[in-house]
Amino acid sequence: MTTSTLDEARTGEGERTTALIGAGRALGVLLVVCGVLGLIASWYITLDEFELYKNPNFVPGCSLNPIISCGNIMKSAQAKAFGFPNPMIGLVAYPVVICVGMAVLSGARFRRWFWLGLQAGTLFGVGFVTWLQYESLYSIGSLCPWCMLAWGATIAAFWYTLVHNIKHRIIPVPQGPRSAVLEFHWAVPVLWYGVILMLILTRWWSYWSTLI
Numbered sequence: 001m002t003t004s005t006l007d008e009a010r011t012g013e014g015e016r017t018t019a020l021i022g023a024g025r026a027l028g029v030l031l032v033v034c035g036v037l038g039l040i041a042s043w044y045i046t047l048d049e050f051e052l053y054k055n056p057n058f059v060p061g062c063s064l065n066p067i068i069s070c071g072n073i074m075k076s077a078q079a080k081a082f083g084f085p086n087p088m089i090g091l092v093a094y095p096v097v098i099c100v101g102m103a104v105l106s107g108a109r110f111r112r113w114f115w116l117g118l119q120a121g122t123l124f125g126v127g128f129v130t131w132l133q134y135e136s137l138y139s140i141g142s143l144c145p146w147c148m149l150a151w152g153a154t155i156a157a158f159w160y161t162l163v164h165n166i167k168h169r170i171i172p173v174p175q176g177p178r179s180a181v182l183e184f185h186w187a188v189p190v191l192w193y194g195v196i197l198m199l200i201l202t203r204w205w206s207y208w209s210t211l212i
Contacts, residue, residue, distance in 0.1 A: 022110075028101045029105065031100055033153075035094045035095065035153070036094075037149055039098065042089075045070070045144070046085065062145045062146060070146065073147060093125060097157055100118060119165055125157070129151045129154045132151070133196065133199075156189060166181050
């Protein structure tokens with residue numbers, strides 16, 4: 001490689017590192033919606049947590065039957081994975097998602113490190129809710145509607161942040177997979193939500209079948 005070619009490569013790399021990258025209106029709307037839904041879920045769970053602290057016999061309004069039982073979730077050790085109620089993470093994280101979405105809608109553009117930071121945050125979020133899904137189904141044995149709303153919002157925020165980063169080559173992906181992701185971006189969340197629904201149905205099929 002000649003000196004001039006090497007200099008051009010370095011210049012190109014520098015431009016990719018310092019360039020300001022925007023996003024489409026659709027991503028902005030999605031981030032705002034996901035953030036609002038996650039914040040609502042976190043808020044209502046927090047309110048019920050406070051009631052439960054004041055009255056151990058309190059039954060949350062979303063405890064509907066032996067399976068849909070927010071109370072069982074709130075009383076579990078998994079509900080305080082880091083030593084404090086999990087929804088407090090949502091009260092901090094989801095407003096950040098809303099702010100990013102609003103900034104995108106206003107036409108803001110960010111550097112590559114910002115988008116990678118958002119990707120890391122949503123990756124942590126989706127990993128955490130996946131663990132909570134497993135614990136809810138196979139350890140606690142109950143479901144919380146507000147928790148499931150937060151699951152869905154977090155999955156969508158993670159996936160479409162990833163689609164954006166792949167589209168703008170913030171996360172480098174070979175052209176073949178990149179084209180597939182961009183063309184069939186809807187397939188992954190549909191499959192993801194479908195798998196969760198299937199696991200819920202099969203986990204408690206003996207109960208669901210009595211309701212048919």
